[in-house]
Amino acid sequence: MVVRPDVLYVGTPAYLIATRNPDGSANLAAASSYWALGQMLVLGIEAEGQTIRNLTTHGDLTVNFPSGRHWAALARIAYLTGRAPVPEAKASRYRHEPDKFAASGLTPEPSEIVAPPRVLECDLQFEARVRRITPSIDGSFSMVEAEVLRVHAAPSVLRPGTELIDPTRWDPLVYSFRHFFRRGDEVGWLPSSRTAPHPPRSDG
Numbered sequence: 001m002v003v004r005p006d007v008l009y010v011g012t013p014a015y016l017i018a019t020r021n022p023d024g025s026a027n028l029a030a031a032s033s034y035w036a037l038g039q040m041l042v043l044g045i046e047a048e049g050q051t052i053r054n055l056t057t058h059g060d061l062t063v064n065f066p067s068g069r070h071w072a073a074l075a076r077i078a079y080l081t082g083r084a085p086v087p088e089a090k091a092s093r094y095r096h097e098p099d100k101f102a103a104s105g106l107t108p109e110p111s112e113i114v115a116p117p118r119v120l121e122c123d124l125q126f127e128a129r130v131r132r133i134t135p136s137i138d139g140s141f142s143m144v145e146a147e148v149l150r151v152h153a154a155p156s157v158l159r160p161g162t163e164l165i166d167p168t169r170w171d172p173l174v175y176s177f178r179h180f181f182r183r184g185d186e187v188g189w190l191p192s193s194r195t196a197p198h199p200p201r202s203d204g
Contacts, residue, residue: 011176014074016064016106017043018116019054026108026117027054027082028100030074032175033141034063036148041128043144047135048089050082052142059130060114061146064122067171068182073104073121074173075180113149123154123170159195166195 014032021027029051033044041063045052055061066074080097081090101108101117108117111127118125128146135142159166167186174181189196 005177007177009175009177011174011181013065014071014173014175014180016066016074016104016119016122017045017051018062018064018108018119019051020058020060020115021050021054021082022057025098026101027051028077028104028106028119029082030078039148040131041126041144041146041148043146044141045144046141047139048081048083048087052133052144053083055130055144056133058115059146060116061128061130062111062114062116062118063126063128063146063148064119065124066119066122066173068173068180069171070106070121071173071180073106077104111150118152123157124165125152126150127152164195168195 009032012032013034014030015034017029017031019027027050029049031043031045035042043063045055077097077100079094080100080103081094082096082098082100084096084098086094086096097103107120109120111118114127114129118127126148127150128148130144130146132145133142134145153165157165157170171182174183188200191199
């Protein structure tokens with residue numbers, strides 16, 4: 001059957017992106033368009049928000065990955081914008097909020113390399129710097145390529161005695177068709193996994 005869903009978020013990690021406003025304060029936004037390869041991130045950022053304005057003028061950012069228990073914090077700021085006045089295209093759904101850390105109930109934590117803060121409650125935090133911004137064909141968003149400069153991880157999500165993220169200890173928040181989910185049961189892994197207990201079975 002051919003269908004036309006209103007969104008194509010088939011299941012991606014939700015994240016919180018912090019950037020620096022022109023006055024030096026922090027902007028925090030919830031987002032979910034994300035992929036990574038090596039040390040590079042590609043983020044889809046709306047064209048009408050304060051985040052892309054900040055990244056265009058000051059390329060430092062942090063990308064913070066909440067756990068499933070933090071979904072309500074993202075929902076609280078989903079329709080808030082740091083832009084004032086609110087752009088016409090967003091005016092029917094969004095309202096201006098200069099302090100989205102306070103609005104979300106989350107805590108800013110100083111970064112070590114970049115200017116914007118990290119999110120204290122997030123078990124995984126990336127400090128990054130923009131390397132390229134490419135506007136989309138229709139102009140509604142931009143693809144932001146950012147290099148990860150430093151990764152912070154809570155000890156609780158690491159394989160004991162290593163610096164490896166243990167996926168069995170990590171509870172990412174997943175965004176799928178405008179719903180939030182926690183990770184389900186593990187069903188397998190690739191031979192390249194460094195945290196798997198044994199090679200995958202040949203029967204798949």
